[in-house]
Amino acid sequence: MHDIRAIRENPEAFDRDLERRGLSPLSAELIALDDARKGAVSAAQAAQERRNALSKEIGAAKKAKDEARAAELMAEVARLKEEAPGLDAAQAQAAKVLDERLAAIPNRPKADVPLGADEHGNVEYRRFDSSRERLAQGRQHFELGEATGLMDFEAAAKLSGSRFVVLKGQLARLERALGQFMLDLHTGEHGYLEVAPPILVRDEAMFGTAQLPKFEDDQFFAGNTLEIERGVADALKYLNSLDPVDSNGGSISKALEENEQRGVREIVLKYNRRWLVPTAEVPLTNLVRENILAEDELPLRFTALTPCFRAEAGAAGRDTRGMLRQHQFNKVELVSITAPEKSAEEHERMLACAEAVLQKLDLTYRVMTLCTGDMGFASQKTYDIEVWVPGQQTYREISSCSVCGEFQARRMNARYRAKEGRGVGFVHTLNGSGVAVGRALIAVMENYQNPDGSVTIPSVLQPYMGGLNRIEGPNT
Template sequence: MLDIRWIRDNPEALDAALKKRGAEPESASLIKLDEERRAHIARVQEAQTRRNAASKEIGAAMGAGETEKAELLKAEVGELKAFLAAAEDVERELDARLRDALARIPNVPLDDVPVGPDEDANVELRQTGEKRQFNFQPKEHFELGEALGQMDFETAAKMSGARFTLVSGGLARLERALGQFMLDLHTTEHGYTEVNPPLLVRDDAMFGTGQLPKFSEDLFATARSGEPRYADDELAGLAFSNVMNAYGVDDFPQIEVFREMERLRAERQPSSRLWMVPTAEVPLTNIVREAIIDHDYLPRRYTALTPCFRSEAGSAGRDTRGYLRQHQFYKVELVSVTDAESSLDELERMTKCAETVLERLGLHFRTMVLSTGDMGFGARKTHDIEVWLPGQGAYREISSCSVCGDFQARRMNARYRVEGEKQTRFVHTLNGSGVAMGRALIAVMETYQQEDGSIAVPDALKPYMGAIDVITA
């Protein structure tokens, strides 16, 4: 989330950044919302001042025998008290409107990020390793997996629908080996702390890393039977909209507005909805939520191997065959929490950690810097690692490493304190795949396939595979 004070001071810079991302200007509407909120706060302060003055005037009027004047003043004080009693709720609603609007604004790209509308504007940084040369026509992973009898898309579809796969036998063990290998590498050589986090999280956790409110359709949620459709914060927004439509902002001081808002508030029900994590970035980053960390304890680095759940709402028709784009998949995630000065160096470090996984597996890949139009919502800069898939004859993304600056920290109120300073600062957060296990499995299958359809096990994975050197039908 961006700082409204920065937006007030730099409206042109915000709109220029949004233009780079292919978005419409937003500074004017955000500043207007902020002015409404600040105007209401000013009215509250004026009402408090007038209430205090009128209370004193009541005593003076009664002392002077001016009974009628005293009664008028008492009536005025009563109206002011009613206004102030409801004004706190109105302020919360105005704060919520501004916060919701800010929550939908993407992060500001760094100056060195290439400007462009989509992936065609991405820039290659380097290539690593060599493409394997085959003396036969390499097959795609789903052809290999089905021929081995260890990738079953039809049975999975009967149980769960499209974009689910039943992986078994040697391929299931190979995928598990990939996860164990990655975790061992990141914890023993790269200094990450392994975490086994919750897979179900609350709205606040999703909001903190930027999945909510903008990307709710890309997520899976759970709820108890009979759960109301809207959570409390959503109903708050609906209630405020109803009041605004009925009365308009100029009529805020009218007591009927506050009574209507109280009635709507009373109808809300608390939500027990939990979200299934789309990536372990969510729980790992939220470890520092609402915390103040001593500067000496930074950076913090976390890793986790978890299942991930995504609805793939925006991917209709894309990668419908095979194991490449699934509703449920496994990934080793990397998260770093740093101070403001170290975050860009940490991005380079994190990218190298992910690259090392592919180097050890003997896979060919290239590293890209994403353009402003292809970059994620919360990122200031992103490196994508794209692995070569011989069966497809194409590069496919296997890891994304992003620096978010203090964008997520503001949403989570995650801060650090430098020794000797009273003022706290927002931490900087980074996240990356270290790497996606399903896509790593695809890359290993296609790169290490043999002419007879078997799969050779890479040397780095042999310690995790028992005596299995080759996966056969």
């Protein structure tokens, strides 16, 4: 969420930043909307001030026994009182229009973010080469998994449709081992606090981290059927209790009951739904919503291993084979809450924490600085970690680490009280994958595969596998 005051102070800089993200100038439109909001506020305030002044005049007129004047003034007060709800509604509507427009605009990129239209404009930041020889070729993870019978896409499709998988036996345990290893690393060595958050969240939480409203089509939500039906029944009962009649003498509530129950149901559903989290970033970041923290409490560092759910609405036809792009997957998330002057440093630290996972797994990877056209909506700057997958002979994203500045904090009203009486300001938020468990499983399977179809277990994972050092292949 953007600060309209900052836009007013330097509209040219705001428009330049939007231009770097491929957007047209918007400052003039936003300032005009803010002028309309200010005008509505002024009109409501002027009306209230006039009512206050009239009350004094009425008292004076009555004291002077000028009944005619008092009656005239009281009539004006009555008129202003009748107009007050309309002025309040206009004020609220003007604020809503401005807020909705501001909420639809992506974050401003940092000055050092490379300019580019898409992923081709990303710039390599650094890389890490495994101590093992890179495979010149190899089978893809789904070929290895299906050959052992431990990765079953057909069974998953019968249960849930496409973009799901059933893992069994040693592969299921390997995925669990990866998640536990990452949590132990981030809590034991990197100082993150483990959190077990809800994975069903309200609209307000999704808005706070900017998944809503822009990315609603990419989310899954759930609603309790009994709760919804009760809500619909209560809504219809209330409407029927009003029992107004239309211009033809018919019952409006009856017409609504017959023809518009679907609309009532949609409204009730909206207020009874919960969203399945697309990432633990949502509940972890919202832990500080509507709070004022002490600067001494910062930074806060949270981590969680949760299932994540994404509709992949914009990914039709992409990565349809295998586990690269699933509707449900597990991920270890990292979230930091910092004071503004510490967020850039924290961004580098978070990146190093995510890299440590791949270094300990001895996987080849590279870090890319995303360009302005490839960054996420809420991000000021993003690093992607891309791991080498020999089955595809390419690098694939396994983690994104982003600094969001105060963009999310404004949406959540998350603030901190600075030391030495410097007042209250918005915190900065950061998030990163530490890392995606399913993609780590892919990387381990493909990089540690053997000619016989077996997979060697990386040494750091063997304690989590009960000492097992190898998942047997079909030819062993």
